[in-house]
Amino acid sequence: MDYANNDLGKILKQQRITVPLTLQELAAESSVSSSHLGRIERGERFPSARILRKIAKPLGFDEDELFTLAGFLSPQTPGVAEESGTRYNSRQIDPYVARMLAEEPPEVQRSVIGILSLLKSIAKGMSK
Amino acid sequence: MDYANNDLGKILKQQRITVPLTLQELAAESSVSSSHLGRIERGERFPSARILRKIAKPLGFDEDELFTLAGFLSPQTPGVAEESGTRYNSRQIDPYVARMLAEEPPEVQRSVIGILSLLKSIAKGMSK
DNA sequence: GTTGACATTTGCCATTTGGCAAATTATAAT
DNA sequence: ATTATAATTTGCCAAATGGCAAATGTCAAC
Numbered sequence: 001m002d003y004a005n006n007d008l009g010k011i012l013k014q015q016r017i018t019v020p021l022t023l024q025e026l027a028a029e030s031s032v033s034s035s036h037l038g039r040i041e042r043g044e045r046f047p048s049a050r051i052l053r054k055i056a057k058p059l060g061f062d063e064d065e066l067f068t069l070a071g072f073l074s075p076q077t078p079g080v081a082e083e084s085g086t087r088y089n090s091r092q093i094d095p096y097v098a099r100m101l102a103e104e105p106p107e108v109q110r111s112v113i114g115i116l117s118l119l120k121s122i123a124k125g126m127s128k
Numbered sequence: 129m130d131y132a133n134n135d136l137g138k139i140l141k142q143q144r145i146t147v148p149l150t151l152q153e154l155a156a157e158s159s160v161s162s163s164h165l166g167r168i169e170r171g172e173r174f175p176s177a178r179i180l181r182k183i184a185k186p187l188g189f190d191e192d193e194l195f196t197l198a199g200f201l202s203p204q205t206p207g208v209a210e211e212s213g214t215r216y217n218s219r220q221i222d223p224y225v226a227r228m229l230a231e232e233p234p235e236v237q238r239s240v241i242g243i244l245s246l247l248k249s250i251a252k253g254m255s256k
Numbered sequence: 257g258t259t260g261a262c263a264t265t266t267g268c269c270a271t272t273t274g275g276c277a278a279a280t281t282a283t284a285a286t
Numbered sequence: 287a288t289t290a291t292a293a294t295t296t297g298c299c300a301a302a303t304g305g306c307a308a309a310t311g312t313c314a315a316c
Contacts, residue, residue, distance in 0.1 A: 022262080022263060022264090023263065023264065024262080024263065024264090032304080032305095033304065033305050033306075034263085034264075034265095035264085035265070035266080035304085035305070035306080035307095036303080036304050036305070038263095038264060038265060038266095039265085039266095039303095039304085042265090045302080045303065045304075046302080046303085047303090047304095048176065048177070048302095048303065048304085049176070049177040049195070049198075049200040050200070051303090051304080053200060053201075063201055063202060064192065064201060067177070067195070067200075067201065070177075072177040072178070072181060072195075072200075073181075073191055073192060073195070074181075074191060104244070108244075112240055112243075112244055113146065113229070115240075115243070116229075116232070116236075116240055150292080150293060150294090151293065151294065151295095152292080152293065152294090160274080160275095161274065161275050161276075162293080162294075162295095163274085163275070163276080163277095163294085163295070163296080164273080164274050164275070166293095166294060166295060166296095167274085167295085167296095170295090173272080173273065173274075174272085174273085175273090175274095176272095176273065176274085179273090179274080
């Protein structure tokens with residue numbers, strides 16, 4: 001029924017009023033229909049990422065700021081943090097190895113793992 | 129008809145294969161149906177922000193990394209970074225890479241780095 | 257009051273998303 | 287080979303998104 005848990009709508013409306021803009025003006029600047037914007041503000045619709053992105057600048061929000069408000073992005077962009085979910089292994093990464101790997105861009109890091117898996121599967125095949 | 133312009137699907141599949149995970153395993157870890165994941169990979173569906181968020185961690189992506197790849201976030205938006213505290217200017221180890229490497233004994237970890245350096249020196253030689 | 261110009265809301269609809277279950281396609285194992 | 291089993295794809299569907307146009311509200315000048 002009444003989708004009550006509506007922070008986002010209120011925040012958006014508050015910001016629009018503060019700017020100030022009318023729904024139609026915001027619609028014009030963001031290329032999102034005013035009817036849709038209105039529904040979003042009063043919580044009848046939930047904006048997609050595409051819509052959020054369009055209205056961010058006219059409202060003076062940073063994109064990621066809005067994404068976080070919408071719950072699309074977690075409050076803090078995680079660093080190297082580990083998370084529950086998958087069983088954690090007792091072993092750790094050799095500090096020297098970690099330092100060397102950390103200097104490589106993510107795609108290289110992943111390629112390294114890819115090669116490692118490949119070598120392991122080859123080795124496994126040979127022993128059999 | 130064929131939605132060809134599909135970077136994201138390929139990237140996602142590539143990463144899933146590299147990890148490696150099956151669609152069903154990824155489905156289990158992300159709580160997204162395997163059929164939907166499959167369609168996303170081959171470009172028949174486009175993932176919403178909610179879905180992207182769910183699959184980020186199992187695939188070893190940062191959330192904002194995926195959002196950027198999906199075109200939801202403009203490139204190089206500095207997450208929540210520019211604020212006070214640690215600006216993590218330099219690189220880090222990809223969580224997935226960390227997890228995989230941690231399962232290997234130290235000597236294997238070091239060998240991996242050895243191979244990496246070797247490859248880099250070869251590449252360097254070639255470009256000259 | 258009435259009129260007119262804006263602003264917001266509502267009705268209706270096409271399109272998209274995403275899940276479930278059945279069908280199809282690999283992949284082993286005997 | 288022939289099963290058995292796992293993995294991927296397809297068919298179908300409910301729910302949600304978002305736009306357009308018509309309806310309703312609001313507020314000023316007359």
